[in-house]
Amino acid sequence: MLIVLLAVVFAAVELLPGDAASASAERGESAADLAERRHLLGLDRPVWERFIDWMTALPTGDLGTSARGQKVTELLADPLPNTLVLALSAFVITVVLSLLLGCSAAARPGRLTDRAISHTTTAAFAVPEFVISAALLLVLSLWTGWLPAVTVTGDDGGPATWTMLIMPVIALVIPQTGWNTRVVRGALADQASAPHVEAAHLDGLPLHRILISHQLPGAVPAIATGIATSTGLLFGGAVVVETLFNYPGIGNVLAAAVTARDTPLIAGVVICAGAVISLVLLAADLIRHATLGVRA
Template sequence: MLSILTRKFLEVLFFIMFITFISFLFIRLTPGDPVLTILNVDELSVSQEQVEALREDMGFNKPLLIQYGHWLLNFVQLDFGHSYATGQPVMDMIMMGLPATLELTVGSLIVMLAIAVPLGSVSALYRNSWIDQVSRLLSIFGAAIPSFWLGLIFIDLFGVRLNWLPTMGRDGYVTLILPALTLGLAISSVYVRLLRSSLLDSLSQEFIRAARARGLTERRIFFVHAFRHSLPPVITVFGVSLGSLIGGVVVVEVLFAYPGIGKMVVDAIRQRDYPLIQGYILIMGVIVFMANTCVDLSYRYLNPEMKLKERENS
């Protein structure tokens, strides 16, 4: 376990260096000039001397590698800089919006689990029955609908026509229902089909027939043996698709005007707010990397075969 953690720590260091340099480079190469955005050149009369003076004060006249070195030095000191648009520390802004984003993410995962686990399990238990057919049809239907279009339908139906739920802002858990439902339904279709396939594969294994031969009940066989054996592929895919989930959170936050860091970074892109964009990319990258690390570690506990291979190799 110590060697695994050491290797993961080195991977984290390499990953942070890689993602910070690549994101810093791509952000600087995007069209637009934050200096002109800050000075509001479209609305105010600004001289070229003022533009050059601000560019020099912000360090944009220096080579790109030197700019990156200064940013990296500040990052090592946990200083992400200040927002060009608001002047607030980037870390404070991210920490202000992160709870709302995590709240939406957790709510979406709860919706996904509440849909995917029952439908996937029932489809596997009653294979090729009408329940299985309906479940697969719903999962295909859910995968075909973009999350933003589904969100617009929910806004029109539950917010405008029926006036049951609020469609904007973050004011209690009632405002979380529509965004979480939108994102949860969008991602659940993948896991319904994946869990069904994984359960069918588990139920056909030799250890399931051996459990039946020992006289274990079907309920115990399914929930204790087959269900646990089917989890590693599902968890692996979840770790891989976590980046897509975060991208979906950004779309849903903008659609429902939900004040998380996803909506914040979209506004930052419009304003060429480099420090906030850089901080967002780094924080989200680290979160995705750590989540995948947890998935790798949990895989070793859920898959007994991996434990046996590690013991044989040690």
């Protein structure tokens, strides 16, 4: 799947107007200068040839050289950990909130709490990250001055203070919590009609005990799969959020690379994000199989 995705990336950049040579051209450069730069960058070779060369070097950890002559691995050495911190923080908070809200809604289906959570989470998922980010900047930075509007990079290459993480994390958490709460609620609703759950109701067990001890274990495979599949949306949202908050992550690197038509750098970002998403999906599959094995 990653190989197909990377092939699409190479082809898509090739179809964009211009190339890395023209994007980095200075005013007054001649056609001969551009042709020489294209030759140095290998842009005069077929795209499939460049793709095969890049893929051949990938198993050794070589992500190629950017259009500006720097190793892609060096360019991603600082931004990637910053993005992982941002994404992991948002992921953990999303999982906790989704479980709490989903369980609260499923505890009394059809009641006021269930309807309120359902409508709120639907609205939260429908609002794009850039709208949430703009609202957060307006309220928490411009109006109140509680939080810094942009991220300042410290000596270690990360945010200078932890408070600079708050708004980017919130901007990612809100839509993801909206989606995953509905996943949790739906998975618990599917378990509500299971024979062992109905038997627990007939035995007169408390609702919270039935929910936690009987419905939730059976819903874990569906919840794990749903949360894992939303990881791609989380990384996609991180690109927008990092750009708006000037966060020093791979989102900013990707935006600059697309502008510069820097194919190796774009592919490097994609392979890093794709590897993380694949690992999360693998973990979800392992959890699902382990849970189903225990139930069997």
